[in-house]
Amino acid sequence: MVTGPRPLGVVVDLDDTLYPQADYLASAAAAVGVAAGIAGLDGAAVHAALRAELAAGSDAGGTIDRALLAVGVPRAALPGLVPPLVTAFTGHTPPQLAPYPGVADALRALAAAAPLACLTDGTPAIQAAKLAATGLGELLPVVVVTDALGGRAVRKPHPAGLLAVAAGLGLPPGRLLVIGDRPGKDVAVAAAVGARAVRVRQGEYAGAPDDPPAWAVVDTFPEAAALALDLLGTRRLTPSGEMSRVGLQSGA
Numbered sequence: 001m002v003t004g005p006r007p008l009g010v011v012v013d014l015d016d017t018l019y020p021q022a023d024y025l026a027s028a029a030a031a032v033g034v035a036a037g038i039a040g041l042d043g044a045a046v047h048a049a050l051r052a053e054l055a056a057g058s059d060a061g062g063t064i065d066r067a068l069l070a071v072g073v074p075r076a077a078l079p080g081l082v083p084p085l086v087t088a089f090t091g092h093t094p095p096q097l098a099p100y101p102g103v104a105d106a107l108r109a110l111a112a113a114a115p116l117a118c119l120t121d122g123t124p125a126i127q128a129a130k131l132a133a134t135g136l137g138e139l140l141p142v143v144v145v146t147d148a149l150g151g152r153a154v155r156k157p158h159p160a161g162l163l164a165v166a167a168g169l170g171l172p173p174g175r176l177l178v179i180g181d182r183p184g185k186d187v188a189v190a191a192a193v194g195a196r197a198v199r200v201r202q203g204e205y206a207g208a209p210d211d212p213p214a215w216a217v218v219d220t221f222p223e224a225a226a227l228a229l230d231l232l233g234t235r236r237l238t239p240s241g242e243m244s245r246v247g248l249q250s251g252a
Helices: 021-038 043-056 063-070 075-090 103-113 124-134 147-154 160-169 183-192 221-232
Strands: 009-012 116-120 142-145 176-180 196-200 216-218 235-237 243-245
Touching: 009 103, 009 160, 009 221, 021 043, 021 075, 043 063, 063 075, 103 116, 103 221, 116 124, 116 160, 124 142, 124 147, 142 147, 142 160, 147 160, 160 176, 160 183, 176 183, 176 221, 183 196, 196 221, 216 221
Parallel strands: 009 116, 009 176, 116 142, 176 196, 196 216
Antiparallel strands: 235 243
C-alpha cells in the first residue's frame, strides 16, 4: 500500500543499475595490465591480480597497490610504479559498455513521464566515460557525480548529491523516487531526504541484505521502471515491453 504524496521525479544510479559495472572494471584492469607491461612488469600477472582485487570489492581503495604486492613487487617500489598505473585506470575510456536488457526503453518511458536524473558516485571523468560508453547520456538530462561536490566524503548515502539533483530538477527532495542497486547507498540516500527508493537486486551487491529496506525490491531495471511509472500515475511497461495506461488516486 503506497502512502504519502506520489513522486514528482525519478533519480537513477549508474553502476550496476543501468549496466554491469564488472564490464567496466574488466576493461580498466586490462588497460592497467598494458601500462604495467610498458613499465617493465609482467602485465598479464598484474592484470590478473588486479581483477582479483576488484572482484573482492571494487569500492576499496589501494587495489592497484595490493595487486602489485600480490605479484611480488617490493613495497618500496610502489611509489614509483603506482601513479602511472592509477593514471591508466582513471584515464581509461571504454569503447562500449552494454546496458542491461531493456534499460534504454525503460529510461525513455521514465523521461516521458517525469523529470529524470542520474546520481552516481566516483571520479567525475571516470563516471562521464562510463556513461558515454553506455550510450545512455542523451536519455539523462541531469547527471550529478557526487565526487564533484566534495570528493569521497559526500558519496551516497550523504544527502548532498540527492539535494543537488532535486535543485537541478526544481523539485522537493522528498518527492523524488530513487532507483539503484545498493541498499547502503541508493536506498539510504533516499531515506536521508524522506524519499522512496526501489532497489534493483543485480550486480556486485545483489546479495547484500535489504538494510535499510526499500519501498520495493525487484530483479531488473525495467521492473523498477514499471513500478515507478505506476507510482507516478502515468504509464507503465508491460512484460511484453509495450506501454499500458494506469492511474492512481490523487495522493496515492
